[in-house]
Amino acid sequence: MAPQNQKRVSTKVLYKPVGRVCGLLAGLLAGALFKRVWRRVTHGDHDRAPSALQLDYSMGEIVVAAMLQGAIHGAVSVLIDRAGARAFQRWTGEWPGDCSLAGRRSSKLSVSAASFVGREKVFEAVGFRRVAAPDPKRALVRLELDGQHSTQS
Numbered sequence: 001m002a003p004q005n006q007k008r009v010s011t012k013v014l015y016k017p018v019g020r021v022c023g024l025l026a027g028l029l030a031g032a033l034f035k036r037v038w039r040r041v042t043h044g045d046h047d048r049a050p051s052a053l054q055l056d057y058s059m060g061e062i063v064v065a066a067m068l069q070g071a072i073h074g075a076v077s078v079l080i081d082r083a084g085a086r087a088f089q090r091w092t093g094e095w096p097g098d099c100s101l102a103g104r105r106s107s108k109l110s111v112s113a114a115s116f117v118g119r120e121k122v123f124e125a126v127g128f129r130r131v132a133a134p135d136p137k138r139a140l141v142r143l144e145l146d147g148q149h150s151t152q153s
Helices: 003-041 059-092 102-116 120-125
Strands: 128-135 138-143
Touching: 003 059
Parallel strands: none
Antiparallel strands: 128 138
């Protein structure tokens, strides 16, 4: 096995306990967050979300509850997993996941960012206003909500 591949394998093996702790933490946090959100959505009428086998709820209520729970769990899991991976990288100097897209991602980002330059009217149509233009390839914009804007100092 090549030294680089051996290093990747050992990094992934070392990260497994960190990933498991992150997954456990994400599950607990997502569950607690969902319970709080569900109580707010139902105005405190129901402490628990409906399950598929409860006849008291319509199919729509059950599906909405499941979608909300899945969205919260997915978002919290991604946030916790990414934070755990970044902490692992700070501790070891190695990224625990796949790094094969790192070079392509930055070039795609610059291409897509360049494609928006000169199309300010599209952004203005949805409420963004130009604040400054540091150079021809960049523009700083602000989203104005309800026609009000904050002053910048």
